[in-house]
Amino acid sequence: MGDIVTTVKKTWKIISSMGFAIGLLVILAVSCALGSFLPQGETYAAYAEAYSERTAGWIVALGLDDVYHSPWFLAMAAFLCLNLLACNLVRIPQILRRFRAAGEMPRTAAAAEAAADQLTAACRDSHQAEEWMHSLGFRKIRTGTTEDGRECRYGVRGRAGLWGAWVCHLGVLLLILGFGLGQTMKQEYTVYGLPGDSLQVGDTSYVVTIEDFTVDLREDDTVEQYTADITVRDVSTGESHRDTTSVNSPARMFGLTFYQNSTGWAAGIRVDKNGELLQDENVCAGDYLTVADLPDLVIMLTAFYPDLRMTDQGPVSASSALNNPGYLYMVYYQGQVLGMNVLTEGEQVTIDDYTVTFHDPQNYTLLQIRRDPFTPLALLGGLVTILGLLLAFYFPLTQVWAVEDGSGEELNGWTVRGRCPKGGILFRERFKEVTQGDGN
Amino acid sequence: MAINNLAIENGLFTVTMLLYFAAMILYFIFFAMQRERPASIAAILQTVGFALHTAALIIRGIGAGRLPMTNQYEFATSFAWGLCLVCLIFVHRYQFRVLGTFATPVIFLIIGYAAMQSKDVRELMPALRSGWLGFHVSTAIIAYGAFGVSFAVSMIFLLRERMKDNDFLKKHVPQKEKLDMISYRAVSLGLLFLSFTIVTGAIWAERAWGTYWSWDPKETWSLVTWIIYAVYLHLRLRRGWKDRSAAIFAVIGFICVIFTYIGVNTFLPGVHSYK
Numbered sequence A: 001m002g003d004i005v006t007t008v009k010k011t012w013k014i015i016s017s018m019g020f021a022i023g024l025l026v027i028l029a030v031s032c033a034l035g036s037f038l039p040q041g042e043t044y045a046a047y048a049e050a051y052s053e054r055t056a057g058w059i060v061a062l063g064l065d066d067v068y069h070s071p072w073f074l075a076m077a078a079f080l081c082l083n084l085l086a087c088n089l090v091r092i093p094q095i096l097r098r099f100r101a102a103g104e105m106p107r108t109a110a111a112a113e114a115a116a117d118q119l120t121a122a123c124r125d126s127h128q129a130e131e132w133m134h135s136l137g138f139r140k141i142r143t144g145t146t147e148d149g150r151e152c153r154y155g156v157r158g159r160a161g162l163w164g165a166w167v168c169h170l171g172v173l174l175l176i177l178g179f180g181l182g183q184t185m186k187q188e189y190t191v192y193g194l195p196g197d198s199l200q201v202g203d204t205s206y207v208v209t210i211e212d213f214t215v216d217l218r219e220d221d222t223v224e225q226y227t228a229d230i231t232v233r234d235v236s237t238g239e240s241h242r243d244t245t246s247v248n249s250p251a252r253m254f255g256l257t258f259y260q261n262s263t264g265w266a267a268g269i270r271v272d273k274n275g276e277l278l279q280d281e282n283v284c285a286g287d288y289l290t291v292a293d294l295p296d297l298v299i300m301l302t303a304f305y306p307d308l309r310m311t312d313q314g315p316v317s318a319s320s321a322l323n324n325p326g327y328l329y330m331v332y333y334q335g336q337v338l339g340m341n342v343l344t345e346g347e348q349v350t351i352d353d354y355t356v357t358f359h360d361p362q363n364y365t366l367l368q369i370r371r372d373p374f375t376p377l378a379l380l381g382g383l384v385t386i387l388g389l390l391l392a393f394y395f396p397l398t399q400v401w402a403v404e405d406g407s408g409e410e411l412n413g414w415t416v417r418g419r420c421p422k423g424g425i426l427f428r429e430r431f432k433e434v435t436q437g438d439g440n
Numbered sequence B: 001m002a003i004n005n006l007a008i009e010n011g012l013f014t015v016t017m018l019l020y021f022a023a024m025i026l027y028f029i030f031f032a033m034q035r036e037r038p039a040s041i042a043a044i045l046q047t048v049g050f051a052l053h054t055a056a057l058i059i060r061g062i063g064a065g066r067l068p069m070t071n072q073y074e075f076a077t078s079f080a081w082g083l084c085l086v087c088l089i090f091v092h093r094y095q096f097r098v099l100g101t102f103a104t105p106v107i108f109l110i111i112g113y114a115a116m117q118s119k120d121v122r123e124l125m126p127a128l129r130s131g132w133l134g135f136h137v138s139t140a141i142i143a144y145g146a147f148g149v150s151f152a153v154s155m156i157f158l159l160r161e162r163m164k165d166n167d168f169l170k171k172h173v174p175q176k177e178k179l180d181m182i183s184y185r186a187v188s189l190g191l192l193f194l195s196f197t198i199v200t201g202a203i204w205a206e207r208a209w210g211t212y213w214s215w216d217p218k219e220t221w222s223l224v225t226w227i228i229y230a231v232y233l234h235l236r237l238r239r240g241w242k243d244r245s246a247a248i249f250a251v252i253g254f255i256c257v258i259f260t261y262i263g264v265n266t267f268l269p270g271v272h273s274y275k
């Protein structure tokens, strides 16, 4: 039994130690760097081609093809969380004690010594002591008497700084937790379509209707902004909301975030049979249409050129403005290519009884839809981390204590003591500067 | 951007570079020959250079109608500016001119790198048109500047024990304990700003790309840098200032900064490569 207790104690000690933290952090940094050098998410074959079969075997076996989600990486992150938690728990009583102690004015010489290192200076009187304290940056100075009846002054600042590292550690913990939970719980969907389309969002009860989609171009033909105007309806309740989403300004509705992700061209493909309209459907570039009464016949809109120019290298688009639409199509019959060509507006292609025309090119929008309920937790973690850093670095605990020398008839002057452990030599120099007279 | 704006910016940029170069040489003479005067002139040249550099950036910003921090050239020149700013502040604050000897070569290298980049002003793709971008990049510039200073101070720390003490060194190179404190101050500033950089970058990425963290190489390397400096802090706490390992980590940290900035764009693919 005793052995188990000792082992648990030892393990706890290691887990809450700073040495363990340093080791973990170094390994984490190296792993992150490794993941950035090795292409991630490739297949064994791709690694074997890039390196050698043996190396590829190791890469896949060790999970180096997906470092950031590999079991050992996650285990390290979990250990870091445990480490942070343990370290923060262990340190609460100690920080509280120091925090409280610094709040009280020392009333004995021994207490003052404990609070004020070896930094001491002799001064004339209480007036000069206060002046020095002001010069050292203390605005509020407390007045009191020691247990043996001598007058004293006390200044303290940066007590909150005692919590800096603690708050920073808490922030990192929340950040990792928020990120990790988000990774496991988040949902992602994509939908794409043209104005007027209503699209089901994955297996949810939401339907997105694209009311409008615009691409704003600048004078030099580069894109200024993509904007989709969308309505989202929850079919289970009938509730609906409308909003616009553009790059850098997603729409947030029903706890989902709608991102304007990308765009492309779509056009209508009209098929006539013996002069009679058979079908007319919108198809995105890269997609195809199956002829209604002859499923073996497939018409693919391979590419679309808004401003068609024919060059030696084939068709290109001279600009992204809709000046001279060109449709590159392919016709398949029973899986075999029957023909391909580029048509311009108004031209048609005839295949036996069928005539095909392309018309009304327009931009479709691709929306990405996500839900990550833990993003706010991760953000909170980030902000708490920053707060902790601010406290740790810019609010160092600093104390100055001044006391009347001797008592009764032997009054002859005052002694000032100062302390700022984090300020190190910089604070000591400043203290000397102030107390030796050239500090103002 | 109006042609004459670009020409003025170009002129100012070239003069800035020459001034930084002259400051670097004079600071070197000051340290190598142990003479006081060159340092005084170097400090003036560096300050004037900094003022012209600021003017060049403002003119470019006005011409482009946005913060001049979005392509490789703009970020490089801003990086050099941030390093120069933090360097001037630390030299002044700690009366520490030898810092100039070690920091000006880094400033000059970075502005030299900027000079080799294309200075074209291009319109931004929609994802880059965000208010968060301004916060993201300007905090990065201060962070990188501060890390550059901690690098220079840590190099002095590591070299300090090899230097034979004489009056000049006693006067101009602080003792190791003080060097450690100055480096710590610089790292503190840098880490705080790097944290801002990462958080604002994540907020922006969430809005622009839909995920706040996607292990893109630049993100990953800024995390690596952040971790290295966290290790620096703990090593310092654990071993005390006499130990060299913290100083070594400050040097490694700045190598990571440079890699995050130049290496990632050059060697690794990702959304952050501005090309």
Ligand code: HEM
Pocket: A015, A016, A017, A018, A019, A021, A025, A080, A083, A084, A087, A162, A164, A165, A166, A168, A169, A172, A388, A389, A392, A393, B230, B233, B234, B237
């Ligand atoms: C990513 C992880 C971590 C970060 C960002 C971090 C950050 C910090 C910071 C900023 C400080 C203040 C340093 C200073 O004031 O100079 C600090 C102090 C400290 N850290 Fe961490 N830390 C991390 C992990 C850990 C872990 C896992 C432990 C576990 C043992 C730990 C133990 C300590 C201790 C004991 C201190 C001294 C506290 C004090 O002076 O009040 N740290 N840490």
